[in-house]
Amino acid sequence: MGRIIAVANQKGGVGKTATAVNLAAALAAAGQRVLLVDCDPQGNATTALDPGRANQEKYSNTYNLLEQDNGVPERLWSPDPPHLFLVPSTPHLSGAEVELVNTPAREHRLRRVLRAAVDRFDFIFLDCPPSLGLLTVNALVAAHSVLVPLQCEYYALEGLAGLLRTVAMVREGFNGDLELEGIVLTMFDSEATLSRQVAEEARGHFGAQVFQSVIPRDPRVAESPGFGKPALWYDALSPGAWGYMGVAGEILGARRRA
């Protein structure tokens, strides 16, 4: 049975999309069947794999999943890496936040659709927007676990307590088995004192919940979305891509032990 992992952090620009895209690609490279659902109206995960957004109209998108309840379609778009499938986002999705407010069981809509499709994939990743609104809550209610990218900078640690409170609230109210998949340190710069301090503090607080593999700051990770490819396919020598291969290995290892 596939595992649904929400990639979330309400702090902006910490590497949620970079993590969702590159981790999904690393697991696909390892032969896993992976679905990536873009739950952010900005649609950065969509443009990272489909820069011209040529496919967003031909296939059903995240807004369709939430509004129409008709399940993950059989025909899905697959970008370059084999075994990787994408449900794209459209700007229309920002309307869902308001439209869902008065809908019954509004927090469960994504869960109903994705839990019905779990057996078709090994992993389903949900890229969340930088907020704790209805789209992120839908993703947390649908997920088996939440993966938290933590940028190695001052504000990032600040916001973590708020995020973990929201995760606990969702676990109590809507999704009793929601686990923490782990915390991934992103944009780590080994020469910067601040990076080392934040990494030390995170490992001090969260211990083994922080992945061993660290994602270094790597220009190739920032450049690759412009070419519509995950970093691994853009430049196989990318240290950032190797960091994500490491995290993929740790996730697979943890599942083997489970």
Added chain:
Amino acid sequence: MGRIIAVANQKGGVGKTATAVNLAAALAAAGQRVLLVDCDPQGNATTALDPGRANQEKYSNTYNLLEQDNGVPERLWSPDPPHLFLVPSTPHLSGAEVELVNTPAREHRLRRVLRAAVDRFDFIFLDCPPSLGLLTVNALVAAHSVLVPLQCEYYALEGLAGLLRTVAMVREGFNGDLELEGIVLTMFDSEATLSRQVAEEARGHFGAQVFQSVIPRDPRVAESPGFGKPALWYDALSPGAWGYMGVAGEILGARRRA
């Protein structure tokens, strides 16, 4: 009469808070009376100036301004730099997004309060969250102009069209004289091809609307919030702080010509 400037961009982590805090501090250093209103429930501008959040309970906060309509109080907290005043944010503010949905003239609440206080300040800066929800719309309706930090990376340029559409919508529906104060290039790395490409493209599209002064990527800007000070007060030799002094000069110059 004071000028109200919203610092907005729905893309996360592009330097909105760094820009609001350091630009407000640069103008205060130039002798201007400046109010900074933290409109983001994350409260990063608040912790950047008051790391222990010691003052957030003693003074009225942004949630009070929105919910109780009783104006900008006489007694305001002032952090280290003289002439700089802060209306702090609290996590409570995230509730305002939902609470305001069914309130009459919900988009105008901040405008009513701030327009009544304009004569007490030369500038009022509004730090916005990474979304286009009610808090950001309230800030855009209250403002005379919007200042857009643009990180010199791929996704940042992508999101700009969406933001400018929202600004146009606010101008048509709620705030006819909303101008674009300008676009500030942030975290510019002169050695990175991507940085140079994004900067060239931004200047190509937006011409003189892009400030001449560019904010370089500078570790001191990222470290200074941990010490509760703007970069200029943390390290007077900070290139990032000088970049913000440059932007402050350009804003003052434009007002003299106006």
